[in-house]
Amino acid sequence: MSQVTSRRRLVLAINPTASFGKGRHVGPLVADRLRAAGHEVTALAEASMLDLAVAAQRALDAGADALVVVGGDGMVHLGVNLVAGTGVPLGVIPSGTGNDTARGLGIPLGDAEAAVAHLLERLERGPRLIDAGRVRTTERLVWFACILSAGFDAIVNERANRMRRPRGASRYTIALLRELAVLHPIRYRLELDGVSRETEAVLLAVANNTSIGGGMLIAPDAQVDDGLFDVVIVAPVSRLRFLRLFPKVFKGTHTSLDIVDVVRARHVRLHAEGVVAYADGERVGDLDMEVELVPRALAVLA
Numbered sequence: 001m002s003q004v005t006s007r008r009r010l011v012l013a014i015n016p017t018a019s020f021g022k023g024r025h026v027g028p029l030v031a032d033r034l035r036a037a038g039h040e041v042t043a044l045a046e047a048s049m050l051d052l053a054v055a056a057q058r059a060l061d062a063g064a065d066a067l068v069v070v071g072g073d074g075m076v077h078l079g080v081n082l083v084a085g086t087g088v089p090l091g092v093i094p095s096g097t098g099n100d101t102a103r104g105l106g107i108p109l110g111d112a113e114a115a116v117a118h119l120l121e122r123l124e125r126g127p128r129l130i131d132a133g134r135v136r137t138t139e140r141l142v143w144f145a146c147i148l149s150a151g152f153d154a155i156v157n158e159r160a161n162r163m164r165r166p167r168g169a170s171r172y173t174i175a176l177l178r179e180l181a182v183l184h185p186i187r188y189r190l191e192l193d194g195v196s197r198e199t200e201a202v203l204l205a206v207a208n209n210t211s212i213g214g215g216m217l218i219a220p221d222a223q224v225d226d227g228l229f230d231v232v233i234v235a236p237v238s239r240l241r242f243l244r245l246f247p248k249v250f251k252g253t254h255t256s257l258d259i260v261d262v263v264r265a266r267h268v269r270l271h272a273e274g275v276v277a278y279a280d281g282e283r284v285g286d287l288d289m290e291v292e293l294v295p296r297a298l299a300v301l302a
Contacts, residue, residue: 007038008065008123013056013079014045015071015096026095026112027070033116034068039123053078060088066127066301068119072096076145077280080132084143084298089127091119091301097214098281101146104209104224105130105302122301129296130224133208135279136290144279145298147212147219150270150287151186151203151234152242154278155179161283180243185236191269192231202242203234206268206291210252212281219262220252227295228264235259266293 012034014027031043042059046052060067060082068091069079079090093115094102108114135142149157160175185200205212207219207230219230237245237259248254255262268291270277275287
């Protein structure tokens with residue numbers, strides 16, 4: 001590998017348990033490749049995500065030209081919450097289960113060598129500025145890069161996270177089937193750019209990027225740099241019709257259906273009883289929150 005023209009200080013945050021441990025070899029490989037390219041690399045792998053966030057923040061405070069995360073959407077979420085609004089670029093080497101943020105940014109999936117080559121090219125060319133979502137709850141402020149889930153998909157995520165078995169992606173399939181058996185509409189109070197709205201829906205997503213769940217194109221027309229969310233609302237339907245909807249979601253062809261409404265907005269207020277929201281696949285909290293799109297808040301090496 002040829003030497004870079006300018007040496008950069010990189011903080012490398014690694015999730016060794018990404019994809020349930022299948023990606024544990026990726027972090028050391030990335031560190032080796034970046035060092036071989038002439039960069040100064042501080043590689044971090046901690047026992048918990050909280051410890052990793054603390055260690056990465058400490059390393060960034062000491063001075064860094066970029067933060068690179070190795071893992072899935074959970075690691076991207078960690079990285080976004082460390083660097084959004086700071087100007088420090090975020091690089092992503094996808095090695096998780098879903099990798100939806102990386103997919104939407106055009107980063108190579110399933111090939112660590114190709115992802116590193118992509119990263120090194122962007123280090124030389126410079127970062128791209130994209131939008132980011134900012135969530136305000138009664139307790140905290142959270143950033144996200146991809147999608148905030150606030151309906152059936154969030155409920156499935158909540159159930160899956162409570163399950164101890166099985167390990168792997170099949171856990172989410174089982175959680176989905178269990179929640180589908182008790183599918184019921186959720187009553188929402190919304191405010192979209194100041195316009196109030198009450199509605200019942202089975203699925204609601206606030207999207208800055210296109211996909212969730214490892215490639216489900218819930219918001220196929222969303223763009224990460226257009227200054228607006230795509231708010232996707234799916235009206236109440238029978239269990240059978242909802243199940244038939246999923247193949248269309250994977251193709252992104254569901255938005256033309258009469259049960260699907262897509263509203264573009266920059267400021268969104270959300271409230272629903274008994275629903276926990278997830279952003280980039282990570283638990284945010286009870287659905288009583290304000291969500292704002294912040295244009296060009298995130299520099300990405302993609």
